[in-house]
Amino acid sequence: MSAATTRSRTPDRLCAEAVDLARAAAEEAAAPGVVGEHVGLESEGDRVVTHFFECKELGYRGWRWAVTVARASRAKIVTLDEVVLLPGPDALLAPEWVPWSERLRPGDLGPGDLLPTDAEDLRLEPGYSGEEEPVPSAAVSEEMAELVEAEDAEVTAGAPANLPVVPSRGSIASVAEELGMRRARVLSRYGLHVAADRWEESYGAKTPMAQAAPASCVSCGFLQPIGGSLGQAFGVCANEFSPADGHVVSLAYGCGGHSEAAVMPKPPQPAPPVIDETRVDPFPLRPAADSGSVPAVSDGEAADLGHS
Numbered sequence: 001m002s003a004a005t006t007r008s009r010t011p012d013r014l015c016a017e018a019v020d021l022a023r024a025a026a027e028e029a030a031a032p033g034v035v036g037e038h039v040g041l042e043s044e045g046d047r048v049v050t051h052f053f054e055c056k057e058l059g060y061r062g063w064r065w066a067v068t069v070a071r072a073s074r075a076k077i078v079t080l081d082e083v084v085l086l087p088g089p090d091a092l093l094a095p096e097w098v099p100w101s102e103r104l105r106p107g108d109l110g111p112g113d114l115l116p117t118d119a120e121d122l123r124l125e126p127g128y129s130g131e132e133e134p135v136p137s138a139a140v141s142e143e144m145a146e147l148v149e150a151e152d153a154e155v156t157a158g159a160p161a162n163l164p165v166v167p168s169r170g171s172i173a174s175v176a177e178e179l180g181m182r183r184a185r186v187l188s189r190y191g192l193h194v195a196a197d198r199w200e201e202s203y204g205a206k207t208p209m210a211q212a213a214p215a216s217c218v219s220c221g222f223l224q225p226i227g228g229s230l231g232q233a234f235g236v237c238a239n240e241f242s243p244a245d246g247h248v249v250s251l252a253y254g255c256g257g258h259s260e261a262a263v264m265p266k267p268p269q270p271a272p273p274v275i276d277e278t279r280v281d282p283f284p285l286r287p288a289a290d291s292g293s294v295p296a297v298s299d300g301e302a303a304d305l306g307h308s
Contacts, residue, residue: 015049015069016041018078022051022067029083031057035065047071048081055085062091123191192230199234203244205252213254214261221259223249 019038026035036054044050053065068081087093101118187195204210217223222239225231226248233251237244242257 011043012047026065124185125188203249215258216254218251
């Protein structure tokens with residue numbers, strides 16, 4: 001370490017003792033009564049020292065008044081350089097500013113709000129370029145373009161949505177319009193992957209609901225297929241009792257509302273009656289004389305047998 005570096009880290013004695021000068025400068029720049037106690041100093045270089053004073057201003061908790069003083073070489077007088085209000089280590093600071101395009105989150109768009117899309121948005125690509133070579137995602141394939149060129153068809157300039165009149169029949173723009181491609185931009189491969197990752201995270205195979213499901217959505221009768229390349233991995237749930245009702249779900253997702261996971265049991269059938277209640281059996285109020293286990297005898301016969 002050089003001698004110059006050592007001197008710069010050691011506060012100058014006269015500048016370090018100029019606390020009253022620094023306080024007077026801070027009180028002149030600040031409002032009355034907001035300059036607090038002296039909380040330290042810091043050497044900024046040779047014969048340059050910054051004094052820090054506590055700030056009592058409401059809303060500036062942890063901030064400090066920083067007053068920098070200095071003196072010339074071989075001079076005995078300390079002069080004032082600058083007075084600023086700086087945040088301290090534990091100061092209350094506003095969060096770092098983030099552009100609105102990065103602050104926007106799903107669900108922030110409300111009725112009447114307009115969300116402009118960047119011209120170079122990576123999630124989109126031209127739906128139809130109007131050139132002889134169609135975009136890779138276009139329904140008009142290279143074979144179709146070669147066929148149109150062989151038939152000497154008309155090639156219009158610009159996308160079909162920007163044409164002032166309906167394109168003439170036989171042109172690439174006309175074929176694109178018939179195929180439902182009258183859109184200036186469509187999802188790019190990057191946009192498809194981003195959407196697929198987002199849907200897979202919300203309603204995919206790794207969610208707790210899918211892990212506990214008895215079967216996956218690919219075999220569920222409530223799954224509504226979707227078109228396009230995303231239809232190979234996703235569909236729309238149409239089960240009103242499912243937590244994913246109306247959402248795009250992965251074919252590997254599942255829930256307890258699977259159409260084939262459980263079969264409703266049949267209603268129990270009562271057992272056939274043991275007693276036939278359709279007949280009426282006569283039941284005498286008085287029992288017959290000979291219905292007991294002891295035969296009925298007359299009083300005389302009982303006397304002969306020694307019965308009293």
